[in-house]
């Protein structure tokens with residue numbers, strides 16, 4: 500399997516090890532497979548007897564053709580082990596008639612990013628020897644919460660990698676801060692920044708563009724890399740769980756092999772929903788993909804009008820992981836629908852003016868597969884409460900946005916096809932807002948919200964979030980943004 504850049508007319512090709520190591524294409528585009536492998540319904544139906552690890556190995560080996568089946572199996576076995584996912588890697592839970600939650604948050608950080616970040620560092624580590632790279636990778640991450648912790652857990656003690664994470668000192672929740680401050684592992688480093696998320700992000704970008712620093716690192720045996728969601732190694736593991744959910748629904752007798760399902764995904768960077776689209780292109784019988792947004796509804800507008808316009812106000816919501824105005828992975832969809840020339844044009848316009856408009860034929864093609872809905876703050880809280888009161892289903896705020904949009908689509912279209920809703924975080928990860936949505940009261944603090952939610956709903960606190968305040972703090976340094984480079988340097992020199 501060869502990979503090409505979404506913006507490259509000449510279609511220079513790369514191996515999967517190369518694209519996982521590089522992250523971004525040299526022309527600024529994203530890597531996509533040159534052709535999409537197909538999986539037949541017989542193969543899909545046969546996978547219902549396989550473990551999640553084997554399902555992942557079979558699907559990924561269609562893409563990672565320069566990794567052996569045994570290498571992929573070994574990495575998947577370690578990534579999706581019982582130790583990391585004691586309750587199982589991806590669970591399909593029936594909420595009510597033909598409405599299912601695909602729970603992706605039973606991993607070490609209680610958010611769906613674990614599904615990709617438990618595996619991608621292992622693939623990256625292997626890519627170094629495959630590409631003849633003799634230096635090790637230093638991963639830099641700026642985070643507003645979920646990604647940083649998931650990346651730290653994923654890279655923890657992975658061979659030939661080091662990771663340095665920066666977060667805004669007052670820009671993450673108490674739970675998220677404690678998760679990062681107590682991080683274990685011999686190759687990890689965490690710093691708080693006096694500033695906001697943008698300061699942390701600009702600081703990381705500045706380090707990446709500083710050639711002197713890169714050379715200094717190279718001399719010490721390191722090159723810089725990122726764990727960002729635009730990396731193909733983070734995207735491709737996400738196609739697996741849509742196949743897996745389909746197999747589970749066949750096994751439980753909810754559907755027959757060959758039946759069509761719809762999929763609804765709470766969307767930010769367009770990565771998770773693009774993975775579902777990829778599953779459809781590979782042969783999974785998916786009808787509509789419902790793109791669910793919160794009050795930052797730039798994708799809803801795009802799917803309705805064909806105009807992508809980021810010149811609008813940014814809202815902080817109770818589903819912060821979807822508070823995004825540039826959905827990077829949309830570029831991969833544009834490439835598949837219009838080719839590299841137009842994609843490069845649109846991305847140029849986005850960089851210049853913050854806006855682009857696709858032609859009506861392309862919009863029509865996209866609307867064959869995708870519909871967009873959004874859910875405001877008030878409806879998000881109401882949906883958390885309604886699903887708990889009516890069906891006994893406890894959801895986090897991101898999942899609630901998707902549940903709301905799934906019902907909007909169903910009521911508006913009359914399409915009663917079985918619907919799989921991606922459930923992306925544990926309700927305990929956003930315990931404050933979930934507790935308030937259910938009870939109408941405000942919890943005493945971020946940490947006490949965990950216990951208050953547990954008492955109110957008589958459910959256990961998700962395991963990685965238990966006893967957080969009793970673990971010892973390893974990283975409590977707070978630095979100014981100017982000192983980030985120094986911190987990155989000491990991450991490799993002093994460890």
Ligand SMILES: *Cc1c(COP(=O)(O)O)cnc(C)c1O
Pocket residue numbers: 610611612645728765766767768769770771772820821897923924
């Ligand atoms: C990252 C995230 C999302 C958005 O996923 P994308 O792939 O960026 O669209 C949704 N929910 C949660 C809980 C997340 O952490």
